[in-house]
Amino acid sequence: MKANTHPDYHFITVQMTDGTTFQTRSTWGKEGDVLALDIDPTSHPAWTGQSRMLDSGGRVAQFNKRFGGLSLKKG
Secondary structure, three states: OOOOOOOOOEEEEEEOOOOOEEEEEEOOOOOOOEEEOOOOOOOOHHHHOOOOOOOOOOHHHHHHHHHOOOOOOOO
């Protein structure tokens, strides 16, 4: 087996959307880095059961802005 093929596995701090933090081991970043989450189980609709608009300027909104006035009617 080759030496030094595995990534560095170290402690990082994960910050949830509500501000709570916990430490875990990961290969992400460097030792002591803080990983700030945008979506987690406290804010994701799949776990909370509430619908929340995360991206108001998404691809569907851009499509409707460009082509919303078109129709398929013959006339």
